[in-house]
Amino acid sequence: MKVLGIESTAHTLGIGVVDEDEIHCNVKSMFEPDEGGIHPREASEHHYQKALQIINEVDQKTEFELSEIDAVAFSQGPGIQQCLEIGVVIARTLALKYSAELIGVNHCLAHISIGTRTTEAENPTTLYVSGGNTQIVEFRSGRYRVIGETLDTALGNALDKLARKLSYPHPGGPEIEKLAEKTDEIIETTYPIKGMDLSYSGLVTDMERKVGDEKDEVVANTFQEYAYSAAVEALERAMAQSQSSEALLTGGVAMNTRLREMVTKMCEERGAKAYFPPPEYCMDNGTMIAHQGLIQAKAGDRTEIEDSQVDPNWRPDEVKVSWI
Ligand code: ATP
Ligand code: FE2
Numbered sequence: 001m002k003v004l005g006i007e008s009t010a011h012t013l014g015i016g017v018v019d020e021d022e023i024h025c026n027v028k029s030m031f032e033p034d035e036g037g038i039h040p041r042e043a044s045e046h047h048y049q050k051a052l053q054i055i056n057e058v059d060q061k062t063e064f065e066l067s068e069i070d071a072v073a074f075s076q077g078p079g080i081q082q083c084l085e086i087g088v089v090i091a092r093t094l095a096l097k098y099s100a101e102l103i104g105v106n107h108c109l110a111h112i113s114i115g116t117r118t119t120e121a122e123n124p125t126t127l128y129v130s131g132g133n134t135q136i137v138e139f140r141s142g143r144y145r146v147i148g149e150t151l152d153t154a155l156g157n158a159l160d161k162l163a164r165k166l167s168y169p170h171p172g173g174p175e176i177e178k179l180a181e182k183t184d185e186i187i188e189t190t191y192p193i194k195g196m197d198l199s200y201s202g203l204v205t206d207m208e209r210k211v212g213d214e215k216d217e218v219v220a221n222t223f224q225e226y227a228y229s230a231a232v233e234a235l236e237r238a239m240a241q242s243q244s245s246e247a248l249l250t251g252g253v254a255m256n257t258r259l260r261e262m263v264t265k266m267c268e269e270r271g272a273k274a275y276f277p278p279p280e281y282c283m284d285n286g287t288m289i290a291h292q293g294l295i296q297a298k299a300g301d302r303t304e305i306e307d308s309q310v311d312p313n314w315r316p317d318e319v320k321v322s323w324i
Contacts, residue, residue, distance in 0.1 A: 001019060001020065001070045001071065001294060001297060001298060002017065002018075002019045002024075002064070002068055002069050002070050002071075003017070003018055003019070003069070003070065003071045003072070003073055003103075003290045003291075003293045003294040003297060004016070004017050004058070004066070004069045004071075004072050004073070004094065004100075004286075004290055005017075005018070005072075005073040005074070005105075005110075005286045005287060005288070005289030005290025005291065005292070005293050006072070006073070006074040006075065006087045006090055006091050006094075006286055006289060007028070007075050007087065007107070007110075007284050007285055007286045007288070007289045008047050008074075008075060008079070008083050008084060008086050008087030008090075009075045009077075009078065009079025009080065009083060009084060009087075009107050009132070009284065010038060010043065010079055010080055010083055010131060010132055010284065011030055011031040011032070011038050011043055011046075011131075011284070012028050012029070012030050012031070012283070012284035012285070013028065013029050013031075013046065013047040013050050013051065013054060013086070013087075014026070014027065014028035014029075014054075014284060014285045014286035014287070014289075015027050015028070015054050015055065015058045015286040016058075016285060016286035016287025016288070016289065016290040016291075017058060017062050017069070017287075017290055018287060018290040018291050018294055019294070020294070023287055023291075024061070024062045024063065024064075025057075025058055025061040025062050025287075026280060026281075026285055026286065026287040027054050027057045027058050027061065027286065028054070028284075028285055028286065029046070029050040029053070029054060031043045031046035031047070032169075032170060033170050035169075036164070036170075037157075037160060037161075037164070037170060038080070038131075038170070040080045040081070040082045040083065041082060043080065043082070043083050044080070044082035044083045044085065044086050047083055047086040047087070048086050051086065051090055055090075055094075066094075066098060067098050069094070069098050069100045070100055070101065070297070071095075071100050071101040071102070071103055071293055071294070071297045072091050072094045072095040072098070072100050072101070072102055072103070072293075073091070073103040073104075073105050073289050073290055073292060073293020073294075073296075073297075074087045074088055074090070074091035074102075074103075074104060074105070074289060074293075074308075075087055075105065075106075075107045075110070075289055076088070076104030076105060076106065076107075076303070076308070076310055076311060076314060077106065077107065077310055077311035077312055077313065077314030078106075078107060078108070078132070078133070078311070078312055078313055078314045078315065079107060079132065079310075079312060080312065081310065081312045084310035084312060085310060087310075088104075088308055088309075088310050091308070092305055092308060095305075101297060101302050102302070102303045102304075102305060102308060103293040103296055103297055103301055103302065103303050104303040104307075104308055105289055105292040105293055105296060106292075106314055106316055106319045107284075107289070108128060108133060108135065108137070108144075108315075108316040109144060109292055109316050109319060110288040110289050110291065110292035111126075111128050111130075111250045111251055111282075111288060112124075112126050112128065112137060112144070112248065112250065112316075113288065113291055113292045113295060114250075114277060114281045114285075114287060114288035114291050114292070115248045115250045115275065115277045115281070116248070117291050118277045118278055118281050119248065119275035119276065119277055120273075120275065121246050121248045121273075121275040122246065123139055123244075123246065124244070124246035124247055124248035124275060125137075125138050125147070125235060125238050125239045125242065125244040125246065125247055125248070126138070126247075126248045126249075126250060127231060127232070127234075127235045127247065127248070127249050127250070127254075127263065128250050128251045129154070129155045129156060129231060129249070129250075129251040129252075129253035129254060129259070130154060130155075130156045130251030130252045130253060130283075130284075131154060131156035131157050131160060131171070131252060132154050132156070132157065133149075133154050133251065134149060134150035134154045134155045134156075134198060134200075134231070134251075135148070135149040135150075135316070136148040136149070136196070136234055136235055136238045137316055138238065138242055138244065139321075139324065140242065142321060142324075143317060143319070143320075143321055144316045144317055144319065144321065145317055146315065146316060146317045147196055147238040147241070147242075148195075148196035148197050148198065148234045148235075148237070148238060149197055149198070150197070150198045150199065150200055151194065151197050151198065151199045152199050152200060152201040153200050153201050153204065154200075155198075155200060155227060155231060155253050156171075156173055156251070156252050156253045158200040158201070158203070158204045158223075158227065159171075159172045159173040159176050159223070159227075159253065160172040160173065161204050161208075162176060162204055162207055162208060162219070162220070162223055163175045163176050165208045165211050166179070166211060166216050166219070166220070171252070173252065173253055173255075173256060174255075176220045176223060176224060177220075177224070177256055177257065177258065179216055179217045179219075179220035179221070180217060180220040180221040180223075180224045180258065182217040182221075183215070183217040183218055183221050184221070185215075185217075185218045185221060186218070186221055186222040186225050186226075187210065187214060187218060187222050189203060189206045189207065189222060189226055190202050190203055190206060190226075191226055191229075191230060192226060192227060192230045193230040193233055193234060196234055196237055196238060197234070198230055198231060198234055200227060203223065203226055203227060204223075207219050207222065207223045210222075224256075224258055224259075225258075228256070228258060228259045228262050229262065231259070232259070232262045232263055232266050235247060235263070235266070236266050236270070239270065239272060240270075244272065245271070245272045245273065246272060246273050246275065247263055247266075247267050247272060247273070247274045247275065248275045248276075248277075249263050249274070249275070249276050249282075250277055250281075250282050251282060251283075252282060252283045252284070254276065254277070254282040255279045255282050255283065260274075260276055263276075295323045296322070296323050298323070299322045299323035300322070301322055301323065
């Protein structure tokens with residue numbers, strides 16, 4: 001079965017094509033603001049303007065005709081409403097044009113399923129850390145359960161905010177990473193864990209206050225050490241509770257070397273395995289939407305056009321799982 005997937009939840013417009021055996025293409029364009037964070041209207045304009053170019057590139061890179069596509073999957077939520085709207089319009093149009101099924105998928109679950117497709121993980125406890133989301137998710141008794149999550153800002157968003165304060169452009173995560181690599185020094189601040197949940201806004205504010213008084217690299221390193229240790233501690237607690245032997249790290253922040261090191265070490269100490277998808281499948285991409293669409297389509301899932309409205313707040317634990 002050949003499935004085309006469209007990702008448009010935030011800054012990335014991505015289209016991928018998969019079948020059971022192969023990933024046929026993974027094309028994307030990322031909106032990069034001149035300054036500040038992601039403005040919903042500007043990001044959606046980017047998606048609107050790049051759509052045709054990306055579809056043409058997908059057409060060239062895929063070795064079969066796009067008219068052979070059996071299903072078109074799209075991110076139905078969660079995400080930025082205006083950005084999601086562009087994705088669903090492209091999806092409906094292509095589904096009608098190629099007489100293909102339409103399948104709305106949950107973006108968070110797609111991050112997890114591409115993680116299991118591209119690694120050897122089978123039923124992992126997932127730490128999903130991106131600009132918009134920070135969650136620990138497990139599949140238990142027929143549903144994906146959010147075991148822990150941020151109570152305020154997402155980890156990636158916190159990194160982007162701190163980087164902005166340090167005068168670096170978006171996305172800030174890689175800038176903070178480069179700065180932090182320059183030192184081993186850390187200063188005392190608040191540890192952002194609350195039971196199984198995380199809370200990053202106090203840590204960002206405290207680090208923002210230190211900018212100017214402390215060296216930039218010390219601020220960056222302190223943020224990384226506290227923020228990542230807390231996330232890995234919450235992941236470890238979830239794994240201990242469910243006796244899980246597999247951890248999967250995904251989302252844009254999963255590309256961070258220090259975070260990967262911490263997850264690897266925690267797993268080694270527990271006798272568990274740590275899995276990291278290739279970077280292009282950690283960040284937002286259309287291929288993960290195509291893959292999630294494929295597994296749902298094979299289980300008979302379909303989305304009628306009249307049920308294809310986007311849902312900016314669609315949580316992974318609200319999804320009725322018919323495919324496992
Ligand atoms: P979602 O819709 O799932 O919330 P997103 O729109 O935030 O995703 P992603 O591509 O998954 O998009 O993640 C982007 C985030 O990843 C940004 O906040 C960025 O700063 C962060 N990031 C990227 N590279 C790194 C890195 N090396 N270290 C830390 N953070 C990183
Ligand atoms: Fe994402």
